[in-house]
Amino acid sequence: MIALWPGFRCYTAEEEAASALMHCLKERRYVNAERLNPKSHKKKNAVIPFLTILKKFYDESLGIHGAEPEIQLRTLDGVKQLFVAIPITLNGQKTEFLPTPPLNFSVVNEAKRFSYSEHVNDYIKSCGAQEVDNRLPELANKRNLLLYAGPKGYPHELEVTDKFFPAYCARVTTMLRGYLLIQPHAEKQPYVQQSLDSFLEMLGLLTFDEAV
Structure with a gap:
Protein backbone atom coordinates (compact mmCIF):
# COMPACT_ATOMS: atom_id res chain seq x y z
CA MET A 1 0.00 0.00 0.00
CA ILE A 2 2.99 2.31 0.66
CA ALA A 3 3.89 2.38 -3.04
CA LEU A 4 0.33 2.90 -4.21
CA TRP A 5 -0.09 6.43 -2.84
CA PRO A 6 3.02 7.71 -4.69
CA GLY A 7 1.78 5.69 -7.66
CA PHE A 8 -1.50 7.55 -7.64
CA ARG A 9 0.40 10.83 -7.33
CA CYS A 10 2.39 9.87 -10.44
CA TYR A 11 -0.78 9.25 -12.44
CA ALA A 33 -7.40 24.56 -29.27
CA GLU A 34 -11.00 25.09 -28.15
CA ARG A 35 -11.60 21.44 -29.06
CA LEU A 36 -9.30 20.34 -26.24
CA ASN A 37 -10.85 19.29 -22.95
CA PRO A 38 -8.37 19.60 -20.05
CA LYS A 39 -10.85 17.79 -17.80
CA SER A 40 -11.12 14.67 -19.94
CA HIS A 41 -9.08 11.75 -18.56
CA LYS A 42 -9.07 10.11 -21.97
CA LYS A 43 -7.66 13.17 -23.74
CA LYS A 44 -5.08 13.87 -21.02
CA ASN A 45 -3.88 10.28 -21.18
CA TYR A 58 12.14 11.96 -35.40
CA ASP A 59 14.23 8.99 -34.34
CA GLU A 60 13.46 7.40 -37.70
CA SER A 61 13.83 10.52 -39.85
CA LEU A 62 16.69 12.37 -38.11
CA GLY A 63 18.29 9.93 -35.71
CA ILE A 64 19.55 7.64 -38.49
CA HIS A 65 21.52 10.63 -39.81
CA GLY A 66 22.95 11.46 -36.41
CA ALA A 67 20.89 14.66 -36.20
CA GLU A 68 19.53 14.35 -32.68
CA PRO A 69 17.59 17.47 -31.62
CA GLU A 70 18.56 18.82 -28.21
CA ILE A 71 16.58 21.01 -25.86
CA GLN A 72 18.96 23.60 -24.46
CA LEU A 73 18.67 26.44 -21.98
CA ARG A 74 20.17 29.60 -23.49
CA THR A 75 20.07 33.32 -22.80
CA LEU A 76 18.60 35.58 -25.46
CA ASP A 77 18.36 39.33 -24.89
CA GLY A 78 19.08 38.77 -21.22
CA VAL A 79 16.27 36.22 -20.81
CA LYS A 80 16.83 32.51 -20.23
CA GLN A 81 14.76 30.40 -22.63
CA LEU A 82 14.50 26.84 -23.87
CA PHE A 83 15.61 26.27 -27.45
CA VAL A 84 15.58 23.29 -29.80
CA ALA A 85 19.01 22.86 -31.38
CA ILE A 86 19.22 20.52 -34.39
CA PRO A 87 22.73 19.65 -35.65
CA ILE A 88 23.04 19.96 -39.45
CA THR A 89 25.75 20.01 -42.08
CA LEU A 90 25.76 23.06 -44.36
CA ASN A 91 28.27 23.42 -47.20
CA GLY A 92 30.33 20.66 -45.65
CA GLN A 93 30.48 22.42 -42.28
CA LYS A 94 28.83 21.17 -39.12
CA THR A 95 26.50 23.75 -37.59
CA GLU A 96 23.09 23.80 -35.98
CA PHE A 97 19.57 24.81 -36.84
CA LEU A 98 18.26 26.96 -33.99
CA PRO A 99 14.69 28.15 -34.66
CA THR A 100 13.51 31.29 -32.87
CA PRO A 101 11.00 30.91 -31.33
CA PRO A 102 12.04 27.30 -30.68
CA LEU A 103 9.23 25.54 -32.55
CA ASN A 104 9.11 27.91 -35.48
CA PHE A 105 9.27 25.25 -38.20
CA SER A 106 7.00 22.80 -40.04
CA VAL A 107 7.18 19.19 -41.17
CA VAL A 108 6.18 18.70 -44.79
CA ASN A 109 6.15 15.87 -47.31
CA GLU A 110 6.42 16.78 -50.98
CA ALA A 111 5.57 20.38 -50.08
CA LYS A 112 2.37 19.24 -48.35
CA ARG A 113 1.46 19.15 -44.67
CA PHE A 114 2.59 15.89 -43.09
CA SER A 115 0.18 13.40 -41.52
CA TYR A 116 1.22 11.16 -38.62
CA SER A 117 -1.73 8.81 -39.16
CA GLU A 118 0.48 5.92 -40.25
CA HIS A 119 2.71 6.37 -37.20
CA VAL A 120 -0.36 6.52 -34.96
CA ASN A 121 -1.64 3.24 -36.38
CA ASP A 122 1.76 1.59 -35.91
CA TYR A 123 1.89 2.72 -32.29
CA ILE A 124 -1.60 1.47 -31.50
CA LYS A 125 -0.89 -1.92 -33.05
CA SER A 126 2.39 -2.18 -31.12
CA CYS A 127 0.33 -1.79 -27.93
CA GLY A 128 -1.89 -4.70 -28.91
CA ALA A 129 -4.93 -2.56 -29.75
CA GLN A 130 -6.78 -2.11 -33.00
CA GLU A 131 -8.10 1.43 -32.56
CA VAL A 132 -7.14 4.53 -30.61
CA ASP A 133 -10.54 4.41 -28.91
CA ASN A 134 -9.63 1.01 -27.48
CA ARG A 135 -6.20 1.99 -26.16
CA LEU A 136 -6.87 5.37 -24.53
CA PRO A 137 -9.70 4.33 -22.17
CA GLU A 138 -7.43 1.53 -20.96
CA LEU A 139 -4.73 4.06 -20.01
CA ALA A 140 -7.20 6.40 -18.31
CA ASN A 141 -8.74 3.51 -16.37
CA LYS A 142 -5.47 2.72 -14.56
CA ARG A 143 -5.78 5.93 -12.57
CA ASN A 144 -9.43 5.25 -11.80
CA LEU A 145 -8.63 1.75 -10.54
CA LEU A 146 -6.31 3.28 -7.95
CA LEU A 147 -8.63 6.16 -7.10
CA TYR A 148 -11.77 4.07 -6.73
CA ALA A 149 -10.39 0.93 -5.08
CA GLY A 150 -13.18 -1.48 -4.19
CA PRO A 151 -14.07 -3.15 -0.84
CA LYS A 152 -11.44 -5.82 -1.52
CA GLY A 153 -8.69 -3.25 -1.92
CA TYR A 154 -6.74 -2.13 -4.94
CA PRO A 155 -6.44 -4.27 -8.13
CA HIS A 156 -3.39 -6.54 -7.84
CA GLU A 157 -2.60 -6.30 -11.55
CA LEU A 158 -1.42 -2.71 -10.99
CA GLU A 159 2.25 -3.35 -10.32
CA VAL A 160 4.55 -0.58 -9.14
CA THR A 161 8.04 -1.65 -10.28
CA CYS A 169 9.09 11.68 -13.81
CA ALA A 170 10.28 11.59 -17.44
CA ARG A 171 6.71 11.94 -18.72
CA VAL A 172 5.95 14.95 -16.57
CA THR A 173 9.30 16.56 -17.41
CA THR A 174 8.60 16.11 -21.12
CA MET A 175 5.28 17.93 -20.88
CA LEU A 176 6.78 20.70 -18.74
CA ARG A 177 9.41 21.23 -21.41
CA GLY A 178 6.67 21.41 -24.02
CA TYR A 179 4.89 24.02 -21.92
CA LEU A 180 8.07 26.11 -21.62
CA LEU A 181 8.69 25.91 -25.37
CA ILE A 182 5.23 27.34 -26.03
CA GLN A 183 3.96 29.55 -23.21
CA PRO A 184 6.67 32.29 -23.26
CA HIS A 185 6.05 33.03 -26.95
CA ALA A 186 3.08 35.11 -28.10
CA GLU A 187 3.90 34.25 -31.70
CA LYS A 188 2.03 31.19 -32.95
CA GLN A 189 4.64 28.58 -33.83
CA PRO A 190 3.92 26.45 -36.93
CA TYR A 191 5.11 23.17 -35.44
CA VAL A 192 2.90 23.65 -32.38
CA GLN A 193 -0.14 24.23 -34.59
CA GLN A 194 0.72 21.25 -36.76
CA SER A 195 1.16 18.99 -33.73
CA LEU A 196 -2.08 20.19 -32.15
CA ASP A 197 -4.01 19.45 -35.34
CA SER A 198 -2.42 16.00 -35.58
CA PHE A 199 -3.28 15.29 -31.93
CA LEU A 200 -6.91 16.25 -32.51
CA GLU A 201 -6.93 14.14 -35.67
CA MET A 202 -5.69 11.15 -33.65
CA LEU A 203 -8.58 11.64 -31.22
CA GLY A 204 -11.10 11.92 -34.04
CA LEU A 205 -11.86 15.55 -33.15
CA LEU A 206 -10.51 16.96 -36.41
CA THR A 207 -10.06 15.66 -39.94
CA PHE A 208 -6.89 16.14 -41.96
CA ASP A 209 -8.76 18.36 -44.43
CA GLU A 210 -10.05 20.61 -41.64
CA ALA A 211 -6.61 21.30 -40.24
CA VAL A 212 -4.86 24.58 -40.91
Whole structure:
Protein backbone atom coordinates (compact mmCIF):
# COMPACT_ATOMS: atom_id res chain seq x y z
CA MET A 1 0.00 0.00 0.00
CA ILE A 2 2.99 2.31 0.66
CA ALA A 3 3.89 2.38 -3.04
CA LEU A 4 0.33 2.90 -4.21
CA TRP A 5 -0.09 6.43 -2.84
CA PRO A 6 3.02 7.71 -4.69
CA GLY A 7 1.78 5.69 -7.66
CA PHE A 8 -1.50 7.55 -7.64
CA ARG A 9 0.40 10.83 -7.33
CA CYS A 10 2.39 9.87 -10.44
CA TYR A 11 -0.78 9.25 -12.44
CA THR A 12 -2.21 12.53 -11.20
CA ALA A 13 0.99 14.47 -11.94
CA GLU A 14 0.93 13.23 -15.54
CA GLU A 15 -2.68 14.29 -15.99
CA GLU A 16 -2.11 17.71 -14.40
CA ALA A 17 0.90 18.33 -16.66
CA ALA A 18 -1.18 17.34 -19.70
CA SER A 19 -3.96 19.65 -18.53
CA ALA A 20 -1.50 22.54 -18.16
CA LEU A 21 -0.26 21.96 -21.69
CA MET A 22 -3.81 22.08 -23.04
CA HIS A 23 -4.57 25.28 -21.12
CA CYS A 24 -1.37 26.76 -22.53
CA LEU A 25 -2.52 26.10 -26.10
CA LYS A 26 -5.88 27.67 -25.32
CA GLU A 27 -4.31 30.73 -23.69
CA ARG A 28 -2.03 31.26 -26.68
CA ARG A 29 -5.12 30.98 -28.90
CA TYR A 30 -3.91 28.28 -31.23
CA VAL A 31 -6.46 27.40 -33.89
CA ASN A 32 -8.70 24.45 -32.87
CA ALA A 33 -7.40 24.56 -29.27
CA GLU A 34 -11.00 25.09 -28.15
CA ARG A 35 -11.60 21.44 -29.06
CA LEU A 36 -9.30 20.34 -26.24
CA ASN A 37 -10.85 19.29 -22.95
CA PRO A 38 -8.37 19.60 -20.05
CA LYS A 39 -10.85 17.79 -17.80
CA SER A 40 -11.12 14.67 -19.94
CA HIS A 41 -9.08 11.75 -18.56
CA LYS A 42 -9.07 10.11 -21.97
CA LYS A 43 -7.66 13.17 -23.74
CA LYS A 44 -5.08 13.87 -21.02
CA ASN A 45 -3.88 10.28 -21.18
CA ALA A 46 -3.50 10.62 -24.95
CA VAL A 47 -0.78 13.29 -24.68
CA ILE A 48 2.16 11.02 -23.80
CA PRO A 49 1.30 8.40 -26.47
CA PHE A 50 1.15 11.21 -29.04
CA LEU A 51 4.51 12.63 -27.90
CA THR A 52 5.91 9.09 -28.08
CA ILE A 53 4.73 8.90 -31.69
CA LEU A 54 6.42 12.22 -32.51
CA LYS A 55 9.67 11.03 -30.94
CA LYS A 56 9.58 7.80 -32.92
CA PHE A 57 9.09 9.80 -36.11
CA TYR A 58 12.14 11.96 -35.40
CA ASP A 59 14.23 8.99 -34.34
CA GLU A 60 13.46 7.40 -37.70
CA SER A 61 13.83 10.52 -39.85
CA LEU A 62 16.69 12.37 -38.11
CA GLY A 63 18.29 9.93 -35.71
CA ILE A 64 19.55 7.64 -38.49
CA HIS A 65 21.52 10.63 -39.81
CA GLY A 66 22.95 11.46 -36.41
CA ALA A 67 20.89 14.66 -36.20
CA GLU A 68 19.53 14.35 -32.68
CA PRO A 69 17.59 17.47 -31.62
CA GLU A 70 18.56 18.82 -28.21
CA ILE A 71 16.58 21.01 -25.86
CA GLN A 72 18.96 23.60 -24.46
CA LEU A 73 18.67 26.44 -21.98
CA ARG A 74 20.17 29.60 -23.49
CA THR A 75 20.07 33.32 -22.80
CA LEU A 76 18.60 35.58 -25.46
CA ASP A 77 18.36 39.33 -24.89
CA GLY A 78 19.08 38.77 -21.22
CA VAL A 79 16.27 36.22 -20.81
CA LYS A 80 16.83 32.51 -20.23
CA GLN A 81 14.76 30.40 -22.63
CA LEU A 82 14.50 26.84 -23.87
CA PHE A 83 15.61 26.27 -27.45
CA VAL A 84 15.58 23.29 -29.80
CA ALA A 85 19.01 22.86 -31.38
CA ILE A 86 19.22 20.52 -34.39
CA PRO A 87 22.73 19.65 -35.65
CA ILE A 88 23.04 19.96 -39.45
CA THR A 89 25.75 20.01 -42.08
CA LEU A 90 25.76 23.06 -44.36
CA ASN A 91 28.27 23.42 -47.20
CA GLY A 92 30.33 20.66 -45.65
CA GLN A 93 30.48 22.42 -42.28
CA LYS A 94 28.83 21.17 -39.12
CA THR A 95 26.50 23.75 -37.59
CA GLU A 96 23.09 23.80 -35.98
CA PHE A 97 19.57 24.81 -36.84
CA LEU A 98 18.26 26.96 -33.99
CA PRO A 99 14.69 28.15 -34.66
CA THR A 100 13.51 31.29 -32.87
CA PRO A 101 11.00 30.91 -31.33
CA PRO A 102 12.04 27.30 -30.68
CA LEU A 103 9.23 25.54 -32.55
CA ASN A 104 9.11 27.91 -35.48
CA PHE A 105 9.27 25.25 -38.20
CA SER A 106 7.00 22.80 -40.04
CA VAL A 107 7.18 19.19 -41.17
CA VAL A 108 6.18 18.70 -44.79
CA ASN A 109 6.15 15.87 -47.31
CA GLU A 110 6.42 16.78 -50.98
CA ALA A 111 5.57 20.38 -50.08
CA LYS A 112 2.37 19.24 -48.35
CA ARG A 113 1.46 19.15 -44.67
CA PHE A 114 2.59 15.89 -43.09
CA SER A 115 0.18 13.40 -41.52
CA TYR A 116 1.22 11.16 -38.62
CA SER A 117 -1.73 8.81 -39.16
CA GLU A 118 0.48 5.92 -40.25
CA HIS A 119 2.71 6.37 -37.20
CA VAL A 120 -0.36 6.52 -34.96
CA ASN A 121 -1.64 3.24 -36.38
CA ASP A 122 1.76 1.59 -35.91
CA TYR A 123 1.89 2.72 -32.29
CA ILE A 124 -1.60 1.47 -31.50
CA LYS A 125 -0.89 -1.92 -33.05
CA SER A 126 2.39 -2.18 -31.12
CA CYS A 127 0.33 -1.79 -27.93
CA GLY A 128 -1.89 -4.70 -28.91
CA ALA A 129 -4.93 -2.56 -29.75
CA GLN A 130 -6.78 -2.11 -33.00
CA GLU A 131 -8.10 1.43 -32.56
CA VAL A 132 -7.14 4.53 -30.61
CA ASP A 133 -10.54 4.41 -28.91
CA ASN A 134 -9.63 1.01 -27.48
CA ARG A 135 -6.20 1.99 -26.16
CA LEU A 136 -6.87 5.37 -24.53
CA PRO A 137 -9.70 4.33 -22.17
CA GLU A 138 -7.43 1.53 -20.96
CA LEU A 139 -4.73 4.06 -20.01
CA ALA A 140 -7.20 6.40 -18.31
CA ASN A 141 -8.74 3.51 -16.37
CA LYS A 142 -5.47 2.72 -14.56
CA ARG A 143 -5.78 5.93 -12.57
CA ASN A 144 -9.43 5.25 -11.80
CA LEU A 145 -8.63 1.75 -10.54
CA LEU A 146 -6.31 3.28 -7.95
CA LEU A 147 -8.63 6.16 -7.10
CA TYR A 148 -11.77 4.07 -6.73
CA ALA A 149 -10.39 0.93 -5.08
CA GLY A 150 -13.18 -1.48 -4.19
CA PRO A 151 -14.07 -3.15 -0.84
CA LYS A 152 -11.44 -5.82 -1.52
CA GLY A 153 -8.69 -3.25 -1.92
CA TYR A 154 -6.74 -2.13 -4.94
CA PRO A 155 -6.44 -4.27 -8.13
CA HIS A 156 -3.39 -6.54 -7.84
CA GLU A 157 -2.60 -6.30 -11.55
CA LEU A 158 -1.42 -2.71 -10.99
CA GLU A 159 2.25 -3.35 -10.32
CA VAL A 160 4.55 -0.58 -9.14
CA THR A 161 8.04 -1.65 -10.28
CA ASP A 162 11.40 0.09 -9.89
CA LYS A 163 10.94 1.63 -13.35
CA PHE A 164 7.52 3.11 -12.52
CA PHE A 165 8.59 6.33 -10.81
CA PRO A 166 11.48 7.31 -13.15
CA ALA A 167 9.16 6.71 -16.12
CA TYR A 168 6.51 9.05 -14.76
CA CYS A 169 9.09 11.68 -13.81
CA ALA A 170 10.28 11.59 -17.44
CA ARG A 171 6.71 11.94 -18.72
CA VAL A 172 5.95 14.95 -16.57
CA THR A 173 9.30 16.56 -17.41
CA THR A 174 8.60 16.11 -21.12
CA MET A 175 5.28 17.93 -20.88
CA LEU A 176 6.78 20.70 -18.74
CA ARG A 177 9.41 21.23 -21.41
CA GLY A 178 6.67 21.41 -24.02
CA TYR A 179 4.89 24.02 -21.92
CA LEU A 180 8.07 26.11 -21.62
CA LEU A 181 8.69 25.91 -25.37
CA ILE A 182 5.23 27.34 -26.03
CA GLN A 183 3.96 29.55 -23.21
CA PRO A 184 6.67 32.29 -23.26
CA HIS A 185 6.05 33.03 -26.95
CA ALA A 186 3.08 35.11 -28.10
CA GLU A 187 3.90 34.25 -31.70
CA LYS A 188 2.03 31.19 -32.95
CA GLN A 189 4.64 28.58 -33.83
CA PRO A 190 3.92 26.45 -36.93
CA TYR A 191 5.11 23.17 -35.44
CA VAL A 192 2.90 23.65 -32.38
CA GLN A 193 -0.14 24.23 -34.59
CA GLN A 194 0.72 21.25 -36.76
CA SER A 195 1.16 18.99 -33.73
CA LEU A 196 -2.08 20.19 -32.15
CA ASP A 197 -4.01 19.45 -35.34
CA SER A 198 -2.42 16.00 -35.58
CA PHE A 199 -3.28 15.29 -31.93
CA LEU A 200 -6.91 16.25 -32.51
CA GLU A 201 -6.93 14.14 -35.67
CA MET A 202 -5.69 11.15 -33.65
CA LEU A 203 -8.58 11.64 -31.22
CA GLY A 204 -11.10 11.92 -34.04
CA LEU A 205 -11.86 15.55 -33.15
CA LEU A 206 -10.51 16.96 -36.41
CA THR A 207 -10.06 15.66 -39.94
CA PHE A 208 -6.89 16.14 -41.96
CA ASP A 209 -8.76 18.36 -44.43
CA GLU A 210 -10.05 20.61 -41.64
CA ALA A 211 -6.61 21.30 -40.24
CA VAL A 212 -4.86 24.58 -40.91
